[in-house]
Amino acid sequence: MFEYVRGHGSASRSDTARALSISAGAVTGIAAELIAAGLIREIEDPKRETTVRGRPPVALAIVPDSFHVIGIHLANERHSAILTDSIGTVLAETALDAHxxxxxxxxxxxxxxxxxxxxxxxxxxxxxxxxAIGIGFAGLIDHTTGTVSWSPLLTETDVKLANIVSEQTDTPVFIDNDANIVTLAELWFGDGRGKSNFAVMTVEHGVGMGLVLNNRLFRGARGMGLELGHTKVQIGGALCRCGQRGCLEAYLADYALIKEAAAVLDIAKLGVEKTAMEQLATASKSGDPSAQAIFDNANKYLVLGLANIVQLFDPDLIILSGERMRYSIPKDVHLRTEVNKLTLNKNACEIVAHAWDGSVWARGASALALTAATDYVTRESRQ
Structure with a gap:
């Protein structure tokens, strides 16, 4: 009920009862407990006209300051973090260059x-x-145990990172793969809101995927599924940063394009990956045939990845997310046409692209923390 009210901004008791298929009496009882705990409050219902006689119509709304969370996105070059209230309003934000x-x-x-x-x-x-604190970054992460099996950001493997940070901050900490947190951002704040089944494909330094099934984030049996970037597209192919060969991201991720450009362009010698990608994009837009060929080849693998998502999961929507959306990505309609050629379903789902920055990824991490904090505070209200 708390999640329903938060998702709609405010809701009357009768609307809540109908939406959740519970009795009006149950809503009244739960609302009383949440009000007593300081988590929700009554407000004048903005959707109903006030009558002259009788009590003004009221709705339930979340108390914004009932609790606060922090969301952190750790990246290859620059980290970002936000602090929000219980309805997700950003109260503070910051960023830090990676060590x-x-x-x-x-x-x-x-x-x-x-x-x-x-x-x-x-x-x-x-x-x-x-x-609560939510943290998202690239790697094989078991959300349930808070363990990082492997991450390109870390020299160590099998790290119980959530426990380590929790002990240092004396705060519950929850970690997840960065593709999952950007999917949560879309589910809470973006185009995924109101969609029961959708997928997110991220293309930046790596390639990732998040999936929402029946309104819930799907992680796999051990919380480490949907590693789209490490599905094989060519046996014995290009070397991936994971140590294996032929992975999708070895042909599509930013580092793969920069590596490919090293033989024909000078930009790969620049130390900062984002700057190198901007230089490569500029060269492509200026008509450099080598740069254009690099993006054209990458886009073929992008379409292949999208087609595999459609064939496996048949989502209502696929959202392309990441810095690459600022560079050379085909038009949405063109992507859909090319994906149709590689799938049995010739009426592929809607495909949209979002060029999100680090702060929005941090919002996804805050959604991870908000979910965990909500479970805790609402459970405590019923003790």
């Missing part, structure tokens, strides 16, 4: 601590006012 492309757990935890300290300083809050 190195790959670092130890200790160094990564230090970077996380700096982000949290800056958010608390900007917002004027203390860590005791934070109910």
């Amino acid at each position: 190195a492309p790959k670092r130890s757990v200790e160094e990564l935890v230090d970077e996380i601590s700096l982000l949290i300290a800056d958010l608390l300083n900007v917002s004027g809050m203390t860590k005791t006012q934070i109910s």
Whole structure:
């Protein structure tokens, strides 16, 4: 009921009962508990006209300051973080240049601590006012146990990162793959809102995928499924950063394009990947045939990845997300036409592209924390 009210901004008791298929009496009882716990409140119903006689119509709404969370996105070059209230309103945000492309757990935890300290300083809050922290980044991550089996950001493997950060901050910490957190961002705040089944394909330094089935994020049996970037598209093919060959991201990710450009262009010698991609995009738009060929080849693998998603999951919508959307991505309608050629279903789902920056990925991490904090505070309200 809390999630329904939050998702709609406000809701009357009768609308809530109908939407959740529960009795009006049950809604009244649960609402009383949540009001007593300071989690929701009554407001004048904005959807109904006030009559002259009788009590004005009321609706239920979330108390924004009932709890607060932090969402953090860790990236290859620049980290981002936000602090939000219980309805997801951003109260503070910050960013930090990454220490190195790959670092130890200790160094990564230090970077996380700096982000949290800056958010608390900007917002004027203390860590005791934070109910949960959500963290998203690339890698094989078991969300249930908070363990990082492998990540391109870390030198170590099989790291119980959630426990480490939780002990340092004295706050519950929840971690997940970055493709999952951007999918949560779309589910909570973006085009996925109101969609029961949709997929997100991320294309940046790596290639990832998130999937929502029946309104819930699907992670797989061990929380490490949907690694689209590491599905094989060519046996014995190009070397991927995971150490195997022939992975999709070895032909589509930013680092793969820069590596390919090294033989024909000077841009690969630049140290910053984002700058190198901007240079490659500029060269392509200026008519450089080598740069154009690199993007054309990558787009063929992009279509292949999208077609595999359609063939396997038949979603209502696929959202392409990441910095690459700023560069050379075919028009939505063109993508759909090309995907249709590779699938049995010749009426493929809607495909849209979002060029999101790091702060929106951090919003996805905040949604991860909000979900966990909501479970905790609503459960506590019924003790």
